[in-house]
Amino acid sequence: MATQVIKKDGTKQPFDAEKIKRAIALACQEGGCSEERTAEVVGQVSGSAVALADSKDEIATSELRDKILAELDSAEPAAAEAWRKHDQERKGA
Numbered sequence: 001m002a003t004q005v006i007k008k009d010g011t012k013q014p015f016d017a018e019k020i021k022r023a024i025a026l027a028c029q030e031g032g033c034s035e036e037r038t039a040e041v042v043g044q045v046s047g048s049a050v051a052l053a054d055s056k057d058e059i060a061t062s063e064l065r066d067k068i069l070a071e072l073d074s075a076e077p078a079a080a081e082a083w084r085k086h087d088q089e090r091k092g093a
Contacts (some may be wrong), residue, residue, distance in 0.1 A: 045068055
């Protein structure tokens with residue numbers, strides 16, 4: 001299992017599956033999902049992200065993000081769009 005996540009600036013922090021779940025849940029909520037649908041999507045998408053992390057010692061945040069967005073595009077496109085919008089706002093674009 002990935003014990004370290006490599007951030008964009010090269011720093012490392014411990015892998016935190018709960019942080020991933022919170023981010024997915026927020027994207028679902030912002031995408032207009034019901035509580036029930038949010039729970040389903042969080043379980044499905046976070047499971048895929050954790051499985052990817054399980055296969056590595058370290059993983060880049062960009063790799064996790066790409067996996068999560070690919071899963072969200074399939075499972076709940078509105079949540080994927082909300083995630084991308086949040087990314088753009090954080091980057092100041």
